[in-house]
Amino acid sequence: MAKLHKHFVEFHEATKLGDLDENAGLREKRNLLIQNLRDNLPDEAPKILRTFNQGSYAMGTGIRPRDGDYDIDVAVVFDCGLESQSPISIKKTVRDALSHPNRTVDIRRSCVTVSYLKGEDIQYHVDLAVYVEDSSGNLYLAKGKEQSSPDLCFWEESDPQGLCNAIVNRHEGDDRAQYRRVIRYLKCWRDHCISHGGLPSIALTVAAYHWFRPYKDWINEKANDPKALVELIDKMLDSWELSLRNFGFRLKVKLPVMPWANLLEKMTDKQMEDLESSLRDLRGALKDALNDPDEVAACHSLSKFFGNDFPTPEHDEAKAHQVDASVVNTGSSA
Structure with missing residues (x-):
């Protein structure tokens, strides 16, 4: 046997990946992106309450990507009510704030994806999950794509830290x-x-x-x-x-x-x-x-x-x- x-x-x-604390390069890129988002939000946009890691890095279950495209998942919690912003409008605000010649920014159903290019290849990408918080501290995830029909765009109650x-x-x-x-x-x-x-x-x-x-x-x-x-x-x-x-x-x-x-x-x-x-x-x-x-x-x-x-x-x-x-x-x- x-x-x-x-x-x-x-x-x-x-094949394993540690958490972001063990990967100084990715941690630095995440921090720079979040600071870039804070700096470029327009004055009338809601402010960022907090950010935190989610996904496989936070759970300690990550593996090295076969194609070299490292995936970082970050939650961004905005200071606004469910009624004051639509899920798509706040995602568009994030996209516009992060637009840059050296990266692509795409609105996906459950996140805004920022991809960093090396030549024509994606070197790594950051998935920004956009949340708002209600008065009880519950988080709601912005769902929907830019061209989605209204019934597919909504705030979905979610508990990413509870899952982690x-x-x-x-x-x-x-x-x-x-x-x-x-x-x-x-x-x-x-x-x-x-x-x-x-x-x-x-x-x-x-x-x-x-x-x-x-x-x-x-x-x-x-x-x-x-x-x-x-x-x-x-x-x-x-x-x-x-x-x-x-x-x-x-x-x-x-x-x-x-x-x-x-x-x-x-x-x-x-x-x-x-x-x-x-x-x-x-x-x-x-x-x-x-x-x-x-x-x-x-x-x-x-x-x-x-x-x-x-x-x-x-x-x-x-x-x-x-x-x-x-x-x-x-x-x-x-």
């Missing part, structure tokens, strides 16, 4: 570390194997929030990441249920905080079928690899699902590990 946990941990270390706290505090200690590693494995698999954009990475994070359980080998009480990943996929596949709206079986991944949305609601039936099939393929490959006596072959098979960053040991290295394991297993009879 292949000893795969160490290779998964090595893969995790090669829920994700971060779901587990503690070593269990939390394994939880974050498994989330990153799923994200790497998504980037390598899911060709469409219908599966948001936050849905995988929230799926782990709902269904991940720590896994330790019962003999030595040590973490076993590939088995934890298999058990999470088992739970996800067991959660497909009949949808009366779509008359098919679908997976629901609901936010644990306001607005309690199903993060997979917008996936098409074909995308949902592909997701189920891809998860089954991944689970089968993991089980086969765990049962494969050839560690090299097992790792090579998994690289098809996780990409070239997944370590593939040489035969001599794997053989040495097998010899070490056999010595440990027979040492008590010597």
Whole structure:
């Protein structure tokens, strides 16, 4: 049976991103952009109450982007009432304040995206989620694109910091570390194997929030990441249920905080079928690899699902590990 946990941990270390406090360059760019926004807002525009990080950097679940386009998520809370500004008008104010020849600024459904270019390629981008706060301290997210119909432009009650706290505090200690590693494995698999954009990475994070359980080998009480990943996929596949709206079986991944949305609601039936099939393929490959006596072959098979960053040991290295394991297993009879 292949000893795969160490290779998964090595893969995790090669692909993980820390938080913004660990990345001075991105932190500086974020701070400069926020200051630029403050400085360029017109006098009649509402002022910024506060900003905070959200998304994978804040949750400690980020991975290195395959295309080199780093994604920073920042919440910007404006000092105005729900009735005094429309979601689109305040997004347009943000866009106009940040327009610059060296970057593009686009209004998207849930954010304003600022992309920094190096030549013709996007080097990194910042998603600014625009919020206002009511008298009770509840946040409302500006939803809608510039050309969207009025029914698609609205303020949606949201709890981004509550979501971050829920994700971060779901587990503690070593269990939390394994939880974050498994989330990153799923994200790497998504980037390598899911060709469409219908599966948001936050849905995988929230799926782990709902269904991940720590896994330790019962003999030595040590973490076993590939088995934890298999058990999470088992739970996800067991959660497909009949949808009366779509008359098919679908997976629901609901936010644990306001607005309690199903993060997979917008996936098409074909995308949902592909997701189920891809998860089954991944689970089968993991089980086969765990049962494969050839560690090299097992790792090579998994690289098809996780990409070239997944370590593939040489035969001599794997053989040495097998010899070490056999010595440990027979040492008590010597």
